């Protein structure tokens with residue numbers, strides 16, 4: 001995999017090889033930090049504002065002071081792509097922790113550690129075409145899943161369990177109510193209506209999720225932010241998930257049982273197309289998008 005050497009830190013641009021952190025680092029000790037993953041297509045950010053807004057919301061929720069004002073961060077993130085000469089499909093990973101200090105649960109009086117780097121991220125075109133399988137698992141996460149916290153152990157374990165079962169994702173439920181997946185939001189389609197969990201503290205408020213809500217409205221597809229049960233999931237006409245790296249991904253099998261005859265459904269396909277038009281991945285005849 002190609003290495004993009006220039007990493008944006010709180011102090012400026014640093015060569016990846018020269019980047020070192022003290023072993024007494026709050027992210028390592030406590031997972032005391034937040035992060036973001038932003039999609040870049042052909043060298044251009046997609047849904048940048050949504051991600052930056054969410055990062056500041058997460059920071060505020062954990063009382064973390066980020067080293068940059070928003071405007072400054074936008075400029076630095078543009079420079080990050082320029083200085084690494086990015087023209088292709090990549091992702092930018094951003095992380096901020098409560099700094100480096102002697103281990104103590106109480107907040108230290110030090111500045112946050114921050115970095116943002118670039119990594120290649122080709123689109124998952126084959127899977128977008130065929131769809132993927134998923135398993136269902138109890139949601140064992142904390143009560144503040146709207147914070148994009150570095151504490152991802154339950155998500156890591158769920159995703160690993162999916163992998164060990166030959167599946168792409170784990171769909172999580174709290175007492176039979178579906179929340180989201182280990183690293184994506186989840187939707188079911190019934191009678192051409194789309195349902196997904198409302199934006200409460202039980203799910204991450206996905207940037208693609210909020211975009212899909214708008215795109216569904218534009219396409220006259222009824223979109224309901226209503227929680228659904230495991231049983232309703234099992235009886236869905238179609239199921240799909242969304243995230244910045246998986247886009248609009250059809251789920252064609254759940255716990256070994258086929259969904260929609262193991263083929264991506266009509267509504268899912270329509271929303272996939274709408275996403276691709278919005279992100280300028282396919283042509284948009286006579287329509288102007290405002291997403292970049």
Ligand SMILES: Cc1ncc(COP(=O)(O)O)c(C=O)c1O
Nearest residue numbers: 183184185204206207208243244
């Ligand atoms: C738990 C969880 N839910 C949902 C999402 C989707 O968020 P987004 O659409 O902003 O990428 C992610 C993305 O990483 C996630 O980790």
